Structures are given as structure tokens and as C-alpha cells.
Amino acid sequence: MLTLDIQSQQAPHPSEETKPMLSMKTIDLVKSTIPLLESAGVAITEHFYERLFRLNPELKNIFNMSNQHSGRQQFALFSAIAAYAKNIENPAVLATAIERIAQKHTSFQVQPEHYAVVGHHLIETLRELAPDAFTPDIEAAWTEAYGYLASIFIGREHEIYQTAAQKPGGWCGPRLFTVLQKKIESEYVTSFVLAPSDGGAISAYMPGQYLAVRVKPAGADYFEIRQYSLSDKFNGENYRISVKRETDPVMGTVSNYLHNTINQGDEIAVLPPAGDFFLQDTGTPNVLISAGVGLTPMMSMLEAIVATENHEPVFFLHACENPQQHSFATRIENLQEQNPKIKSFTWYNNSDVLPGMSYRGLMEIANIAAQLPLSSGNFYLCGPTGFMKFVKDQLLAIGVKPERIHYEVFGPHSAL
Numbered sequence: 001m002l003t004l005d006i007q008s009q010q011a012p013h014p015s016e017e018t019k020p021m022l023s024m025k026t027i028d029l030v031k032s033t034i035p036l037l038e039s040a041g042v043a044i045t046e047h048f049y050e051r052l053f054r055l056n057p058e059l060k061n062i063f064n065m066s067n068q069h070s071g072r073q074q075f076a077l078f079s080a081i082a083a084y085a086k087n088i089e090n091p092a093v094l095a096t097a098i099e100r101i102a103q104k105h106t107s108f109q110v111q112p113e114h115y116a117v118v119g120h121h122l123i124e125t126l127r128e129l130a131p132d133a134f135t136p137d138i139e140a141a142w143t144e145a146y147g148y149l150a151s152i153f154i155g156r157e158h159e160i161y162q163t164a165a166q167k168p169g170g171w172c173g174p175r176l177f178t179v180l181q182k183k184i185e186s187e188y189v190t191s192f193v194l195a196p197s198d199g200g201a202i203s204a205y206m207p208g209q210y211l212a213v214r215v216k217p218a219g220a221d222y223f224e225i226r227q228y229s230l231s232d233k234f235n236g237e238n239y240r241i242s243v244k245r246e247t248d249p250v251m252g253t254v255s256n257y258l259h260n261t262i263n264q265g266d267e268i269a270v271l272p273p274a275g276d277f278f279l280q281d282t283g284t285p286n287v288l289i290s291a292g293v294g295l296t297p298m299m300s301m302l303e304a305i306v307a308t309e310n311h312e313p314v315f316f317l318h319a320c321e322n323p324q325q326h327s328f329a330t331r332i333e334n335l336q337e338q339n340p341k342i343k344s345f346t347w348y349n350n351s352d353v354l355p356g357m358s359y360r361g362l363m364e365i366a367n368i369a370a371q372l373p374l375s376s377g378n379f380y381l382c383g384p385t386g387f388m389k390f391v392k393d394q395l396l397a398i399g400v401k402p403e404r405i406h407y408e409v410f411g412p413h414s415a416l
């Protein structure tokens, strides 16, 4: 097993502008392997995961094995490794990605000791795939470079775990929550209101953040961890998540378990709120754009904004298949009726009827662009990545600055 001297390295905070602690020789050697990494592509991470789960099957309790079928997790890890090799002289440029990954890692309960296991399989993967190119020098360089990156993650994840545990109502690791209410929101989406079974306090979160549930459906060999965005503003007593039943191409493990098996009064284990996608500023107009179940973080943001006195205008743009699949439609309509600063627009992909302020077909922002705060607003996107790319391209074309566009991916991250 590879020995990583991770703990002894002084890791910088990822946002710090810092000179790398790696030698020039290491940097040059790692960079010299970039063409090799790029030509091998995701074959590296496929080989890596096959090795990891064969030799350390206990890690199936942490990873979402369904994401392995789609290849999205392999691609996310490969992209991260390639980006690291390219930016090894200054890992501070990767700060945003490192923060996002560290937040995600903590919601999967990744621990410092896991880094040596993962590092070992990465090194052995490189050796097995490119035995000739993987000289002892290259091996030493990658071992050092991986250890350095791992130390950055371990340091940041330690901070996140500590903060989550130490804040009022906070905790660390799985905590049992009882379902107070189970409510159907639309054809496929059901909400679960969760209160801690120990009767204690719960920690606050930023609107847009998610929590994770850790369950073991009957017959499953391993625990399953899934993230769900909080779908309401923080109320100090309980959390609400809203879960879409996934049916295509096969029944999703956890969403169907929650829909079919978990009822009012049942308990599930919950990991603390996390995530780097949240409402930045209530002092600007906000444009909340979603498709399908991607509206959950937007509901949290909308409810938080409208609870703020003298808030700026908020625009709620939502796309879904038809009115039967439109979650929270009545709530949004009521809020809009009560509050002239809320403007809601809906696109139904496939509907004969068009209630209220709704359009048929795909979300064409041009139809309403004149009403949007293109230069002063912050724009939040959540939904399938194809949808978010489609919308982001339109926003850029009508002059929205890229730094005002924020987005969340409901799965392994991918750039738009």
C-alpha cells in the first residue's frame, strides 16, 4: 500500500494565493504526464474505480454506484485530476472546484484515511495502464503531488466537519431524523419534513444548500447516500426535502425507497447541510431558473427572500413537462398574488392548457428578457445539465455577465 505522508504536510487553504510546496522536479514530471493522461482519458478512472471497488468493496457504502453506470462520476474525477496536473504550479486557481468537491465529500462522510486508499489505487492504475512510461521518478512525483492535493482536501474537509458540528444545533456524521410530514407536491415529487429524533436543535443552512440522507433499503448490501436540496427556508425546527421518484431507465434506489417505504413517523439518518451553491445576496434582484425537480433549491431561496423585509424583486422561471408535474405551483402563485415583487413565468413542454403566466415549449428567455435585471441581477440555475447549458448560453447572449450566473448539478458536477 502506498504510504502518503499527508498529515505532516502543511496544506494551505484552497483560496490562498500560495506558491506550491512541490519541488520543480515534481512539477515538471507531473506535467510531463499530461499527454499520457489526456490520451488515456476516462479509461484511467474506469480502471481506477474497477480496482477500487474490487479491492476495497467497503467503499461502496460511500460512493453512489448508480453514478458509476452513467460514467458521470468517472468523468468528474478524471477532469479533476487533469485540471490538477495542468494547474499544479498554482493550485489556488482550482479553489472554487476544491471547495465544491470538499463540500460534496463531507456530505458523503469522506474521511482522511480514505485518501491513502484512493491514492494507492490511482498510482497502481497509472502503473498498470502505462507500465513503460510510469518510471520510478514519475511514480515518486505523482505520489508527492497526490499527497499535496489530498492534504488540501483533508484540511478543508476537517474545517467543514468542525464548523458543521460546532454551530448551534450542529452535528457530525449520521443523525436520526423522524418524518413529521410526507406530502405529494406533483406527479413525481414528494416532500418529507424531517425533525431530529433526539428532540434537539438543528443547524441553520444557506438557501440553496443540500443535506444528505444515508439509508439501507431492504435487500441492499451497502448503505446509500444521496443529497437533497433543502426546499424551504430555515425555520429552526425541521428540514424539508422534496424528492423526485426516478424511474428512467431503471427505478432509482433511494428516491423509490423514500417514496414507497418511508412514511410519517419513520426514521432516516441525515448528514449535516453542506454545499457551495447558495443565495449570494438579497440586496440585488434575483432570478431563480429551474427545470423539473431542480426547483427545490429555488424554493428555499424564494421563501428566504420573501421573508426578508424590503427585498429586491425576484423572478421565478420554471420549466416542466405539464401542470401535473409542476411542483409548488399553488405556493408560488399565492406568493405572487400577495407580493408584487415576485414575478413567476412557467414553460410547459407538453401541455394543452396554459394557466397563468405560462408558455408552451422550451424556456425561451428572449420572450421575457426585457423584464429581467440583466445587469444588476444574480441568476441561479438548477435542472438537467442540457437545460442549464441551453439557458446559460441564452443569458450570456443577452448580456448577463458569467460571474452572475450560479448553478447546481444534481449529480457529479460537470461544467456547462
Ligand SMILES: Cc1cc2nc3c(=O)[nH]c(=O)nc-3n(C[C@H](O)[C@H](O)[C@H](O)COP(=O)(O)OP(=O)(O)OC[C@H]3O[C@@H](n4cnc5c(N)ncnc54)[C@H](O)[C@@H]3O)c2cc1C
Residues within 6 Å of the ligand: 064, 066, 067, 069, 070, 210, 226, 227, 228, 229, 230, 242, 243, 244, 245, 246, 247, 248, 249, 250, 251, 252, 253, 254, 255, 256, 275, 293, 296, 297, 408, 409, 410, 411, 412
Ligand atoms: C447537490 C444535489 C442536490 C440534489 N437535490 C435533489 C432534490 O432536491 N430532489 C431530488 O429529487 N433529487 C436531488 N438530487 C438527486 C439525488 O441526490 C439522487 O441522485 C436522486 O434522488 C436519484 O437517486 P436514486 O437513488 O433514486 O437513483 P439511483 O439509483 O442513484 O439512479 C440514478 C439514475 O441512474 C439510473 N440508473 C441506476 N442504475 C442504473 C443502471 N444499472 N443502468 C442504467 N441506469 C441506471 C436510474 O434510472 C436513475 O435515473 C440532488 C443531487 C445533488 C448532487
Ligand code: HEM
Residues within 6 Å of the ligand: 059, 062, 063, 064, 065, 067, 073, 076, 077, 080, 081, 100, 101, 104, 105, 108, 110, 111, 114, 115, 116, 118, 146, 149, 150, 153, 411, 412, 413
Ligand atoms: C485527491 C483526491 C480526490 C479527488 C481529486 C477527488 C475528486 C472528486 C470529484 C471531482 C468529485 C465530483 C464532485 C462533484 O460532483 O461536484 C468527487 C466526488 C466524490 N468523491 Fe472524490 N476525490 C478525491 C478523493 C476522494 C476520496 C479519498 C474519497 C473517499 C473514498 C472520495 C469520494 C468521493 C465521493 C463518494 C464522491 C461523490 C460521488 C458521486 O456523486 O457518486 N473522493 N471527488
